Amino acid sequence: MIEIAVEKRLDGAQGGSWLRVDCRWAAGQRMALFGASGAGKTTLLRILAGLIRPDAGRIVVGGEVWFDSDKNICLPAQARQVGMVFQDYALFPHLSVRGNLEFAQRRKNPGRVDELLALTGLAALACRKPATLSGGQQQRVALARALAAEPRLLLLDEPLSALDPVLREQLQAELLALQQCFALSTVLVSHDLAEVFRLAQQVIRLDAGQVTGMGTPAELFLAQSGGGRFHLAAQVLALRRVDVVDVASLLVGGQIVDVVLDEGEAASLVVGASVTVAAKGFSPLIL
Incomplete structure (x- = not known):
């Protein structure tokens, strides 16, 4: 079970807007955060990752408390076992494809690296540097690197939005296959409704920092x-x-x-x- 009940001021001004979320869902599910720009989606994702500290609340993942303001608990990002994929890839340019994956591992597991290189079609490119790869290949490396850490929670911040439509659809299929293969708990930020329908089992809809709906994509967007x-x-x-x-x-x-x-x-x-x-x-x- 993943439980998040947090509050965070979205700007520093007195009386500014707040992000307020109180949601829970089963582990292993694919969750999407959907809403307009500025709704608080990326802020919530970074709170889960441990990159932003909430002003108050509690986060529990698989029975482990990651954040509790009342008990002054706040696990650092490196202790949360999350994998994160950004829109801009954020690869280490001086490392090879294999080196990027190996760097992400908390405990060395060459077999896991070989498996991910094969699953993402990168085995033949293992010795190449990121600058020599296409955008789609770089995004595959970023995803494989996130999975190399064997995360309890995979966080995706609009990872495919910079790609052309054909490549984006292809990588959506590959991402879905990887999610299903590893039974990953996933949180995806997306503005693309078609992508949400394809990749998410549940959706949290945000508007100006407030949760305005939670359910399956069909329940939220196709209600009759x-x-x-x-x-x-x-x-x-x-x-x-x-x-x-x-x-x-x-x-x-x-x-x-x-x-x-x-x-x-x-x-x-x-x-x-x-x-x-x-x-x-x-x-x-x-x-």
Whole structure:
């Protein structure tokens, strides 16, 4: 079981916004943190990693207390057995691919390194330096390095967002296979709804530091209401005036759609806001 109940001021100003999270989920699950920029996703990830100390609360992973403000317990990052993969790879440029993996190990295990090199298709590149690799190859090294530490918790901070769509989809499949192979407890930060649906079993939705929902991707983003209508989560990408009407470009399920707004809706929306779109349900066409 992973339990996190923490509070953290998101800025230093008096009366500033707060991150407040109180959630728990079963070990071995794939969890996604979803929300607009500034919602607190990466801050929560770094709190789990031990890189940011909460102002108050408690974190327990697999029965081990990682943080407890009342008991003044705060395990340092190196004691938490986490693997972390960043968007910018953060590889050691002076080490080979194999050297990056070996450096991450708390106890030397050449067999584990060989296994990960094979699983990620890097065995033939083991002696190469990161600068000689493609972006996709570097991201595979970053993932293999995180797994080389045999983490109890794998933390992924938008690790695939810098890649082109074709390579991103390919690495999503590889990441899912690795997660399933090692039965990893995983926390993924992502803005991509399609990626969340593909990689996550559970989602914590954040808005301005507050948890606004937790459940499966389908429960949060594809909930059906009465009257044959569906409510879909969306994000406002752009607002513009076209002739005499206001139009919003929305990201819905990984697709961009344009929606005509009435006067009240146009006045209340801002770019980056998370919204809910009501769409009429449909019957499948049977041939």
